[in-house]
Amino acid sequence: MSSENPSGADNQQGRPRELLNPDYVVGFVDGEGCFSVSIRPHPTVTYGMGHVVGTVFAVSQHHDNLEVLQELKEFFVVGNIRSKGPSSSVMVYNVTSRDELRSAIIPFFERHPLRTSKQQDFVKFREIIDLMSRKAHRTDAGFRKVVELAFSMNRRGKQRRYTIEQVLSEPSETVRRALERTSSRR
Secondary structure, three states: OOOOOOOOOOOOOOOOOOOOOOHHHHHHHHEEEEEEEEEEEEOOOHHHHHHEEEEEEEEEEEEEHHHHHHHHHHHHHHOEEOOOOOOOOOOEEEEEEHHHHHHHHHHHHOOOOOOOOOOHHHHHHHEEEHHHOOOHHHHHHHHHHHHHHHHHHOOOOOOOOHHOOOOOOHHHHHHHHHHHHOOOOO
């Protein structure tokens, strides 16, 4: 009995896909990934000089290449995939949970170092995650260390909304300006 399905390599039906190769992941993240730390004023935060710190590992691709982001998600077994915006053709695989960053992303890149300047960003990112896991960012000295590390990352990335001086200044002034900006948009 013959089958109408070809038996060549193109017929992957019924066989599990292989996970991405770690070297491929490292190269792909070197080119398309980012370790990022956001610091923004928040009116209800009583520590960190009135600022909230967010951490994210992200990889972006045009929606035509969504499959590779899905494979990254399967590879790391954490994170989410979302559109960069309502009218954007860019999709983003991101991991924001500190627990997931500590359990999956950081150990992988410790075992498989990046090969570009992103390795330096990763090392700083890992230190920030460690400081935050120990709640050091809730002290003045720890928050200052997190801010200094964050502002030394991603030199060629987008500019920050706030300068390091604004973030480390008296919290009430920075938070007040952020609240004014938020209420003027409404």
